[in-house]
Each structure stands twice: as structure tokens, then as C-alpha cells.
Amino acid sequence: MHENISLITTIAAALGFGLLFGMLAVRIRLPALVGYLAAGVLIGPATPGFVADVALASQLAEIGVMLLMFGVGLHFSLDDLMEVKGIALPGAVLQIVVATLMGIALSHLWGWSLGAGLVFGLALSVASTVVLLRALEDRGQLDSFNGRIAVGWLVVEDLVTVLVLVLLPALAGPLGGHNGDDAHGGSLWLALGKTLLSVGAFVALMLLVGRKLFPWFLWRVAKTGSRELFTLAVVAAAVGIAYGSSHLFGVSFALGAFFAGMVLRESELSHRAAEETLPLRDAFSVLFFVSVGMLFDPRVLVDHPLEVLGVVAVILFGKSLAAFILVLVLRYPVGTALTVSASLAQIGEFSFILAALGMSLGLLPALGQNLILAGAIISIAVNPLMFKLVAPLEALLQARLAPPRGLTRAPDPLAELPTSVPHEQLSGQVVLVGFGRVGRYLAGELARQGVHVVVAEQNREIVEDLRRRGQPAVAGNAAEPAVLIQAHIARASMLVIATPDTFQVRAMVETARALNPGIRVVVRSHNQEEARLLREDTGGAVFVGEDELAHSMARHVLAGMTARAH
Numbered sequence: 086m087h088e089n090i091s092l093i094t095t096i097a098a099a100l101g102f103g104l105l106f107g108m109l110a111v112r113i114r115l116p117a118l119v120g121y122l123a124a125g126v127l128i129g130p131a132t133p134g135f136v137a138d139v140a141l142a143s144q145l146a147e148i149g150v151m152l153l154m155f156g157v158g159l160h161f162s163l164d165d166l167m168e169v170k171g172i173a174l175p176g177a178v179l180q181i182v183v184a185t186l187m188g189i190a191l192s193h194l195w196g197w198s199l200g201a202g203l204v205f206g207l208a209l210s211v212a213s214t215v216v217l218l219r220a221l222e223d224r225g226q227l228d229s230f231n232g233r234i235a236v237g238w239l240v241v242e243d244l245v246t247v248l249v250l251v252l253l254p255a256l257a258g259p260l261g262g263h264n265g266d267d268a269h270g271g272s273l274w275l276a277l278g279k280t281l282l283s284v285g286a287f288v289a290l291m292l293l294v295g296r297k298l299f300p301w302f303l304w305r306v307a308k309t310g311s312r313e314l315f316t317l318a319v320v321a322a323a324v325g326i327a328y329g330s331s332h333l334f335g336v337s338f339a340l341g342a343f344f345a346g347m348v349l350r351e352s353e354l355s356h357r358a359a360e361e362t363l364p365l366r367d368a369f370s371v372l373f374f375v376s377v378g379m380l381f382d383p384r385v386l387v388d389h390p391l392e393v394l395g396v397v398a399v400i401l402f403g404k405s406l407a408a409f410i411l412v413l414v415l416r417y418p419v420g421t422a423l424t425v426s427a428s429l430a431q432i433g434e435f436s437f438i439l440a441a442l443g444m445s446l447g448l449l450p451a452l453g454q455n456l457i458l459a460g461a462i463i464s465i466a467v468n469p470l471m472f473k474l475v476a477p478l479e480a481l482l483q484a485r486l487a488p489p490r491g492l493t494r495a496p497d498p499l500a501e502l503p504t505s506v507p508h509e510q511l512s513g514q515v516v517l518v519g520f521g522r523v524g525r526y527l528a529g530e531l532a533r534q535g536v537h538v539v540v541a542e543q544n545r546e547i548v549e550d551l552r553r554r555g556q557p558a559v560a561g562n563a564a565e566p567a568v569l570i571q572a573h574i575a576r577a578s579m580l581v582i583a584t585p586d587t588f589q590v591r592a593m594v595e596t597a598r599a600l601n602p603g604i605r606v607v608v609r610s611h612n613q614e615e616a617r618l619l620r621e622d623t624g625g626a627v628f629v630g631e632d633e634l635a636h637s638m639a640r641h642v643l644a645g646m647t648a649r650a651h
Contacts (some may be wrong), residue, residue: 092259095137096145098128098367100376107371116469118219118374122462132383146376148324149369150434151214151342155323156366157361158346171546176411180429181245184210184404189393200260201453204253204443208457209399211246213433214239214339215373216465219454220428220472229586230535230543233425234417238425242342246435250337262447280335287334291344295326299345300352301400307354316361317355322349323362356632374465380437382460383428385455392452401467405430417539418562420479427471431464432457458647478568483565501571502539506557510537511573518563518593519584520547523609527583528556529550539572564589566596575600581607587615594623
């Protein structure tokens with residue numbers, strides 16, 4: 086009756102040991118995911134005792150990746166992706182090139198071939214989206230400006246990896262691997278063309294058809310009144326679209342699920358969809374981390390300690406430093422550069438896929454895969470610490486990066502208001518921090534009432550677009566006094582903080598009150614507890630989205646009742 090229960094055994098062992106080791110990790114003040122990784126090592130084939138089914142665990146982990154990426158898509162619109170393309174696209178591509186060259190150089194020291202070095206370097210260059218999402222969600226930064234840049238950066242990395250996975254078999258022959266029969270120039274360009282066409286067709290189908298079809302379908306299911314059917318529809322859409330995109334268009338499961346979430350975001354039921362799938366996403370994300378631990382052979386730490394240190398150095402410091410410099414070169418703040426650097430200081434699911442493909446093509450030696458797994462586990466375990474270092478490092482570097490006395494840094498034209506802005510627009514104006522969906526609506530309403538507005542926004546592309554339309558705007562983090570000074574906060578009548586990230590609100594208000602003691606402050610918040618703390622800290626008016634929605638609905642109902650009575 087119970088002859089083949091490997092699936093049940095694997096799930097029970099992974100979740101059970103994951104729970105135990107996760108609790109132990111939290112008790113000793115380590116992230117829970119460190120416990121999940123340790124649980125995977127314990128039930129993996131490299132350690133004595135019980136061994137779970139690695140193949141089944143990997144497939145269950147894929148479902149976790151799908152659900153996590155689907156959840157990101159539900160919160161990350163196409164507009165958000167386009168807003169950060171100016172930094173995410175060039176930054177991600179250049180960072181992949183630099184990190185790959187580091188990997189090739191490291192493998193050359195070990196006497197590996199160019200093909201092995203190329204696969205090895207590419208595997209080290211690609212960060213795990215799953216790990217990033219967990220880190221951003223734990224810190225409440227997923228909807229922040231820096232969080233959107235980090236997610237957009239990794240989405241570009243995923244797209245590049247899709248191209249690499251398709252092109253690598255065609256390149257295997259010249260690089261010294263198998264499948265050399267197809268490795269001529271014609272097949273290479275044919276593979277590239279097919280890949281671009283497939284990805285383009287998938288994206289076009291999802292944006293043109295999916296954005297209408299799937300929200301409509303979700304609404305039809307919701308009208309049945311069955312919570313079970315609604316949850317089933319959401320999960321089926323996430324997994325089904327991810328599977329279909331992989332088999333029909335050659336797109337990765339993760340990328341397919343991400344676009345599925347993006348198109349379902351168009352539905353008014355997207356928030357409910359995110360809530361209904363949250364328990365499943367959490368459970369399957371645990372399986373992902375446990376499955377990573379199961380693949381790891383701890384003996385590599387003893388047999389090849391210097392090689393492991395080299396790999397960890399490239400992941401934690403090499404590519405993070407490269408990304409940090411690239412973001413600064415693109416004239417983004419130090420905080421953004423540090424957040425992106427911390428986001429990239431780990432590797433994960435795509436690295437494993439690249440390593441497995443490299444081994445199957447005869448390019449990557451078995452040691453290479455073990456080193457990649459060792460680097461993944463160590464970097465995933467250390468990644469929460471990297472994020473904790475962002476704030477103190479930002480404070481330290483703000484002072485250290487100041488130009489030496491007698492020298493001046495090249496001026497940033499977007500950090501200063503143009504001299505062409507009329508003087509009357511800089512007296513009694515509203516300084517609006519953040520130009521997302523809420524900020525855009527506020528600016529539009531104020532403009533229609535003839536109120537002058539100066540926008541402070543971290544996204545340089547948005548600032549450039551606003552200036553082209555004649556709207557005064559400055560680029561930078563409004564928590565830095567120089568940004569509010571450029572927005573002429575000293576002569577403003579009101580400071581409106583419309584950003585979803587409220588972490589630095591106190592610093593903004595302190596700067597504004599120091600320069601303009603009588604200024605009024607309006608702040609956006611997400612919940613009652615946060616609103617209470619913000620009122621105590623800032624003394625300003627704080628608005629909670631749900632409260633304002635309830636008040637508007639109540640006013641509408643009362644107006645209707647009054648009209649009916651008359």
C-alpha cells in the first residue's frame with residue numbers, strides 16, 4: 086500500500102527538518118534560511134543517514150521559484166520596469182561581463198579551459214531572484230525605489246541568462262565541449278534569432294493578450310464566490326503560464342511566472358491573489374532553500390578551501406564592487422549603489438542551471454559545480470548580513486566620498502534646479518517627494534488648482550521627463566539635505582512625502598523643519614501602527630490608504646442615503 090511514497094517522504098523531511106533548523110537558526114540570531122540550507126545538507130546524499138529524493142526536491146523547489154516570481158509580478162508593473170531601465174539594463178549587462186571575466190581569470194589560475202571558465206564565470210555573475218525577494222520583503226523594501234531597481238536589475242539578468250542557455254550548446258564545440266556538430270556560424274545566429282523571436286513572441290502575447298484575458302478570467306472565477314476556486318485559479322495561472330512559457334517559448338519557469346504576475350496585476354483582484362498564494366509561496370520557498378542544501382557536498386570545503394575562498398570573494402566582493410562603481414558612474418546615490426551591491430552578493434537557481442548545462446556539454450568539471458554550490462550556500466547565508474551593512478556603510482561613505490578640500494566634483498545637472506525656473510514658482514510652493522502613482526496623481530490635482538509644485542525624485546529618468554515637460558524637479562534622495570535645499574524647501578509652504586518607503590521620513594522632516602520651522606508636513610503611510618509612529622515623530626498629517634478609501638466610501642454611501650431620503 087505504501088510502496089512508493091518518495092514524494093511524501095521528501096516533502097515531510099524537507100519541511101520538518103527545515104522547521105527545526107530554521108527555529109534553531111533564529112534562536113542563535115541567524116536568518117531562518119541558514120537553517121533551511123543546513124537542513125538540506127543533513128538530508129542530502131553527501132551526509133550519512135536519511136537521504137531524501139534530490140530530483141523530487143528540485144522539482145518542488147521549482148514550484149517555489151514560480152510562486153515567488155509570480156508574487157513579484159503581482160507587485161511589479163511594466164511601468165515600474167520601464168522606470169528603472171536606464172540603470173537596470175546597462176548596469177546588469179556590464180556587471181555580468183565584469184563578473185564573468187573575474188570567473189574566467191580565476192579558473193585560468195586553476196588550469197581550466199576557456200569553455201569551463203566561461204560557464205563558471207557566467208554562473209557566478211547571476212544572482213538569485215528568490216534570495217533577493219526574501220531579503221527585500223523581510224526589510225519592507227520591495228516597493229521602494231532601490232528595491233525596484235534591484236528587482237529590475239535581476240530581471241535583466243534573467244533575460245540574459247535565457248539567451249545564454251540557448252546559445253551555449255551551439256558554442257560548446259568551439260569551446261572544447263560536446264555538440265560540436267551544430268557549432269558553426271549559421272546555427273549560432275539561427276539559435277540567437279530563434280531565442281529573440283521566442284522571447285519576443287512570449288512577451289508580446291502576455292502584454293497584448295494576457296493583460297486582457299487573465300484578469301477577465303480571474304474576475305469570472307471570483308464571481309462564483311468560491312474561495313477554493315479563486316486560489317486554484319491563481320496557482321494554476323502561475324504554474325501553468327510558467328510551464329507553458331518554458332515548453333512553448335523556451336523561457337525559464339521563473340521569467341514565465343514573473344510575467345504571469347505582471348499581467349494579472351491589471352486585475353482589481355491582484356491584492357487578493359497575492360494574499361491567497363502567500364502561504365504556498367512561503368512553504369515552497371523553504372523547499373527551494375532545502376533543495377540547494379541537498380546538492381552540496383561539504384567535503385569540498387576541506388579538499389579545496391582556497392578555491393572556495395576565491396569563489397566567495399568574487400561573489401561577495403568582486404561583482405558587488407563592480408556593481409557599486411557602475412551605479413555611481415550612472416550618477417545614482419550611494420544608498421542605491423549599496424543596495425544593488427548587497428542584492429548581487431549571492432548566487433542561486435540560474436547558477437545551478439548553468440552549471441548543470443555546462444557539465445552535460447562537457448565544458449565544466451565536477452569540481453566547478455561543487456564550487457558553485459559552495460559559493461551559493463555561503464553567499465546566501467551571508468547575504469542578510471550584507472543588507473545590514475548597507476545603512477552604516479552609506480553613512481560612512483557619504484562622508485568619505487566628499488571631494489577633498491580645494492577640489493570640486495563634476496556637477497550633476499539633475500541635482501540642481503534649472504535657472505530658467507520662474508522665481509514665483511519657488512515661493513510658497515509644495516515640495517513633493519516621490520513621483521510614483523500617488524505622487525503623479527497629487528501633482529496633477531495640484532497643477533489643476535494652480536498650485537506650484539517642485540518634485541524631488543530618486544529616479545533620474547523620471548526627473549529628465551518632468552523637466553522636458555516644464556515641471557521643476559530635482560534628482561536625489563530627499564533624506565539628504567542638499568536635495569531639499571535645491572527644491573527651495575526654505576520658502577515652501579508644504580512638504581508632501583508620497584513615497585511608499587517611509588524609512589527616511591524622519592530625516593526629511595528634520596531637514597525641512599530646520600530650514601523652514603513653519604512648514605506643514607503631509608506623509609503617506611501603509612498601516613495604523615506605522616501612521617501612529619509617524620505622527621509622533623513628524624507631528625504632521627499622516628494618511629493611511631485603507632482609511633482614506635473607507636472614508637470616501639462612507640461619504641459616498643451617506644450622500645446616497647441623503648439623496649434617497651429627499
